[in-house]
Amino acid sequence: MPVHDHLAVRERGGVRPQPIFSDHGRVLRNDHVAGEYWHMELEVPNGMADAAPGQFYQMMCESRATSGPMPFLRRPMSIYHFDRQRRRLEFLYKITGLGTTALAQYRCGDLLGLVGPLGVGFRLQELWKHILIVARGVGLATLAPLAEAAHQHGIRSTVILSARSPDLLLSKDRFLKNGAAVSVIVDTDRSSDVENVERLIRGFHAAYPFDAFFTCGSNRLLKLLKTLSRELNVSGQVAIEQQMACGLGMCFCCVRPIERGGRIEQLRVCHDGPVFALEEVNSW
Amino acid sequence: MPVHDHLAVRERGGVRPQPIFSDHGRVLRNDHVAGEYWHMELEVPNGMADAAPGQFYQMMCESRATSGPMPFLRRPMSIYHFDRQRRRLEFLYKITGLGTTALAQYRCGDLLGLVGPLGVGFRLQELWKHILIVARGVGLATLAPLAEAAHQHGIRSTVILSARSPDLLLSKDRFLKNGAAVSVIVDTDRSSDVENVERLIRGFHAAYPFDAFFTCGSNRLLKLLKTLSRELNVSGQVAIEQQMACGLGMCFCCVRPIERGGRIEQLRVCHDGPVFALEEVNSW
Amino acid sequence: MVNMAVKIGSLTLQNPIMPGSGCCSDEIDRVYDVTQLGAFVPKSIEIVPREGNPVPRVAETPQGLLNSIGLPTYGLPYFLQHQLPVYLRFGIPIVVSVSAGTAEEFASICRQVSLPGVAGIEINISCPNKEEGGRAFAMGADSTLRVVKAIREATSKPIWAKLTPNTGDIAEVAVAAEAGGADALVVANTFLGMAIDTETFRPKLGNITGGLSGPAIKPIVVRMVYQCAQAVRIPIIASGGIMNAADVVEYMAAGASAAQVGTANFLDPAVMPKILSDLRKFCQDRGFGNVTELIGRTLRLEPATTLVA
């Protein structure tokens, strides 16, 4: 039984589906955080911030360049934080190409086109006591609101944050604020090696068993969690990415092979995901 | 015999042609003046401001709008003021569409793509003592540097400035600074009626005969000056406009029918103009 | 008040705005009330299910989108059982888009979708991804005539023939479709295109080539609509790069009676209601009592008195 009833409304029949907004947010801040990472906060129209952890928005990244190439499609970004009452949305993003470069040029007060909330988010169950969150890189952004929701529902989170180097360990404080026990692992001292992560997880699980695993941002970690999930009989969820055009299930460009009901289907990440069960997703 | 030898270099054979620059200027200011009129000052690379009155630049007007229509071509703009030593260029422009709207969004410090100087400017002759300058609207921008050049060469300018209303009488001070005698005529009190302008010109000419007429910005005034030029036997020059793509004579999109040597030729405004002899141009 | 209704053959639409096939699904109902649209065209279906093409399935180009979705479809039975009822519940005219590999298959699928409630059938005889090297029925007048004739015999529903722009003579093909019995033309589908990643030298699409849509293609398609409108008497529905009401006006002036919005839905899923209200306002501001006054306006112009301005 899902905790968030705004997830339940996604189910068809009877219940009204969650509305999708296409509007603009006003940039409140857009700051460089560390490395290629930026943090944006927006004030959005009423109702638009009524989202769930793991859902995402499609951003119109406009750039001033008649001469050079321009982003044509919107760019999908997970919610890093949402606040329905104060109509706030936050995003944590990494500059990787055309669209995110344009995004970093927005200044306070600018209007940014947003479509959302989109997709199926994470599901928490009321009987759960303890979850594991393993995030790497920008996957942190996706998992931060999950820790917050767990905290609100009295579910304890143990969080493993992985990054290339310590300065890229974003938002550790956010997880701590939500009462999570946070372990930090980095490539620079090799603490992020899969063997070490496995050791950590097994240790935590032995001390205080997990009810579910959650991950995002690393194929290696996905693989590890899939194995442990099977072995330890702990269910899990993963948020995955795929290039998108429409973002709401209309164009079929964002498919991934998903194992469901014994066969592999090409499911739409934007519509059937971005969150899938661990056992449904193959690492690649 | 032309006064400006940078005009002479345009002539082919022997003399090196005037170089054309394609580079960026840095916006020093971009201010609203009155009505739809804006004023931009730029610092440009060495040599780029080595222009002549009546010449123009092609501006890349980039706008931030992935979603809406965007200016694709550059926009031609007459030089309003140039200063070779200080590498300054000034433009006075009117917002009329896509490109000029984008232009008005540039802020101090921004880089603006410029190609120029382009075209054949006004020609002054050393023996001249007194010229008439009749400008309307944005034609003022084109003629302002002519008054300056005349002043530098000891030629007296009498200037008639025409506008819809007094608040749109741009740059009167600039003409005064260059020792010009300035008459102001506006639509609001009907002083800009052709009959009145004709009366004015005949009066000035009777008192102190003109050696040449110059005009830009109004078809009605062009017509009047053509007539007076023929009747009073005073030569004249007019700067005309036409939509441009390349701006340097390569694409043949900017042609106008020009009467030359007894027949009408489709000449390129960017290359053979924008300044033509009064008798060559038909009013339209 | 502007009367926004247009007639497409025997069918009257409450307004000329509808989605292009493959660019909208019932999900759009979560963004706005779809009942305000003139009609609804779902994604093309085929008889037998297929998975579609390998990813990446889209690539951005300057003001354009390349796609090689490849017509993934759950197949006709699934469509009839699970999808069509959802669309029919919208209460606006549903024009079912069908695709097939042969004329007989086309006739067969058209026969099967000729169900009560279905307002018309759009025959996608143009999809550039389907046949080898992008060859499609609508690339030639002869093959167009043949397939439309076969379909005409199979159904009494209105037939909208969706033409391909990948041909040297769209007007000839349009005439063939009309002769074959089409009730309207959709001009046009996507242009066969390609993009290469200059870092890897690999095609940006998993399927190597794909269809180009979006604002980039609009000037070519406007010309095609203008040519077809002069060649046939059946109504034309424009499709190609429509982003806003001005684009619809441009196409209608060139001779179109209605407009399909495709790629624009991906950039803004709320774009169609916006186009609709802007189009109404455009007519209002100019004192047009009927949106149909726009149709063919440019065709009916006398030559400009003086073109040298």
Added chain:
Amino acid sequence: MVNMAVKIGSLTLQNPIMPGSGCCSDEIDRVYDVTQLGAFVPKSIEIVPREGNPVPRVAETPQGLLNSIGLPTYGLPYFLQHQLPVYLRFGIPIVVSVSAGTAEEFASICRQVSLPGVAGIEINISCPNKEEGGRAFAMGADSTLRVVKAIREATSKPIWAKLTPNTGDIAEVAVAAEAGGADALVVANTFLGMAIDTETFRPKLGNITGGLSGPAIKPIVVRMVYQCAQAVRIPIIASGGIMNAADVVEYMAAGASAAQVGTANFLDPAVMPKILSDLRKFCQDRGFGNVTELIGRTLRLEPATTLVA
């Protein structure tokens, strides 16, 4: 050091960059030293002078340019006496572009421009403005074969056949041009297009329709180059929306041996030297000793091992 030279048939160019016909004149020498270009193609000429089309002659479109310049030309005698000598003084290969209304006229003008110093002749059998409704020789394989054959018999200079993209089967036309004796193909000229002013409902071009160029068309032309490169053995020169070195790399990877830059010259007259130096740097950074290593790279790729990423 990267060797930038490419061979186009019997002709060796110091590098693959040259202007598209009609997009550069000798005026460009006032912007930079033209001798650094691989070749120079002046605007197409005809035997008899003509004035060209009514203005407006250009219109902007999303990332594209419509033009209906209409081949204004001072005629062959003027060209030979006044313009050709100026170009020949550049000291780089001059490829004279010619246009004509019939095969005989084509043969005749080609014979007359086969002068010492002229490196080759580009035959513009594709200009969409020239013949009624935009029909051109290169829209069909038969007419292409006929005209190229006639020209082949009239001159021993290298012949570059400039194809039109306004055809359903560019590869067939390419094969015909090769069979007729062309030494190289230029793929391609502009797409016939149109734009309408929605305030006046008048076409934005004085000539109603015109040719679409610029970045908008690039994905379609890349596909055409890719198809032609698989169909013929003669070298291909790409033309369509090239704005920067990456675009040149894309076309060369698709099978082109050289590249013509058209519309980009209007947006930045200094663009060709910039493309040249960026292209050299691109090769250098990847350890390519010869720019020719780029040619057909995508054609030679094995299919991607896994396309589902």
